[in-house]
Amino acid sequence: xAGVTQTPKFRVLKTxxxxxxxxxxxxxxxxxxxxxxxxxxxxxxxxxxxxxxxTAKGEVPDGYNVSxxxxxxxxxxxxxxxxxxxxxxxxxxxxVGTGEQPQHFGDGTRLSIL
Amino acid sequence: RxxxxxxxxxxxxxxxxxxxxxxxxxxxxSQSFFWYRQDCRKEPKLLMSVYSSGNExxxxxxxxxxxxxxxxxxxxxxxxxxxxxYLCVVNKGSGGYNKLIFGAGTRxxxxx
Numbered sequence: 227x228a229g230v231t232q233t234p235k236f237r238v239l240k241t242x243x244x245x246x247x248x249x250x251x252x253x254x255x256x257x258x259x260x261x262x263x264x265x266x267x268x269x270x271x272x273x274x275x276x277x278x279x280x281t282a283k284g285e286v287p288d289g290y291n292v293s294x295x296x297x298x299x300x301x302x303x304x305x306x307x308x309x310x311x312x313x314x315x316x317x318x319x320x321x322v323g324t325g326e327q328p329q330h331f332g333d334g335t336r337l338s339i340l
Numbered sequence: 341r342x343x344x345x346x347x348x349x350x351x352x353x354x355x356x357x358x359x360x361x362x363x364x365x366x367x368x369x370s371q372s373f374f375w376y377r378q379d380c381r382k383e384p385k386l387l388m389s390v391y392s393s394g395n396e397x398x399x400x401x402x403x404x405x406x407x408x409x410x411x412x413x414x415x416x417x418x419x420x421x422x423x424x425x426y427l428c429v430v431n432k433g434s435g436g437y438n439k440l441i442f443g444a445g446t447r448x449x450x451x452x
Binding site for chain 2: 261266267268269270271274316328329331332333334
C-alpha cells in the first residue's frame, strides 16, 4: 500500500548544484503535483501535470523544471540550486481534477541549499 | 491579502475541550472546501470535505458560510492525538484542474 513515494527524503546541496526529486504513485492517478512548504506559508504549487506527457506551471515555477514521461512518475528538477529553494517539497496525486477527490501526498523531501 | 487566511495559533487546550477554528477565503467563485490535517514533519492528509449544509464526522464538524466566505472546523472532546496543524483548503477549480489553495494552518496543542 505504497500510495505516493518521494525520493530522496533529505538532501543538502551547495548553491549551483543540480538535482532531481522523484515522485512515484501506484494509484493510477491522472493528476500529479509538486508543492513547496515554507514556514508561515501554505503549500504553494510549483508545477503540475494532468496526464502522462503533459506539464504546466503552478504558482511558483521559477527555478524548477518537471517531466512526466510515465503516468506513475513525476520528476522535479532544480538546474542550479539557490538558497531560496531551501524548503520541504511535497508531491501529490489525485484521480481527477474536479475538486471532489482528495489529493494524496507523499511524505516530503527536506532540501537544504547552502 | 492571502487567498486563504487562518489564525496560526497555537491553540492550547486541555483534553476534553471543544475548540473551533475559522478560515476565510477571498475567491467568491470557489467551489470546494476541505480541512486537511498535518502532523509535525509529516505530509498533509485529508480530514474532511466541507459541504454547504455543514457536515459532521465523529467529533469533527465542518461548516461553510458562502455569504461571509468563511469555513469553520469544530472539534469536540479533544484528544491528545488531535494535536496537529489544521490546514484550510479551497479549490479554485477551472478547466477540470483541481487547483488547491492551502492556508498556512492553525496549530492545535492538546495537553493532559
